Amino acid sequence: MRIYGxxxxxxxxxxxxxxxxxxxxxxxADPLGPDQIARFLEAFGDALVNTRSTTWRGLDESERAKAPEALLTAHPALMKRPVIETDDGTLHLGWGKDVQAALLG
Known part of the structure; x- marks a missing residue:
């Protein structure tokens, strides 16, 4: 299992x-590649970009208007975290009660 964060x-x-x-x-330290970003965006859509983070609040309007792929490449900390990938390739976003229940049984 891998936890991206x-x-x-x-x-x-x-x-x-x-x-x-x-x-x-x-x-x-180990930025996501374009294929990983595309896969995560396919699974989670715009929810992958954390618009409540201090990094987001520090961006100007022109930066915020960029595509999610460009934002996550330029600012990895903008990714909502964690993204958890199970051994079978299933992806989960965040560490809420629903994700905990799915992964911890």
Missing amino acids: LKACDTCRKAVKALDGAELVDVR
Whole structure:
């Protein structure tokens, strides 16, 4: 299982701790490739871009108007996190009660 997020993110750390054997992929240190971004956007759409983050609030209107692919490439921290990929390729977004129930049983 892989967890895509930030090593400094409390939510990502909670997910890693709860999911034994999960590998954290820090998207700042190891940015997502275009194929991964496209796959995540196909699964989650615009929900993948965290418009409540401090990174988003720091962008001007012209930056915010860019396509999600361009935003996530330029600013990896804009990705809502964590994105959890199970061993069978299923993707989950966030660490809410619904995701916890699906992954922890």
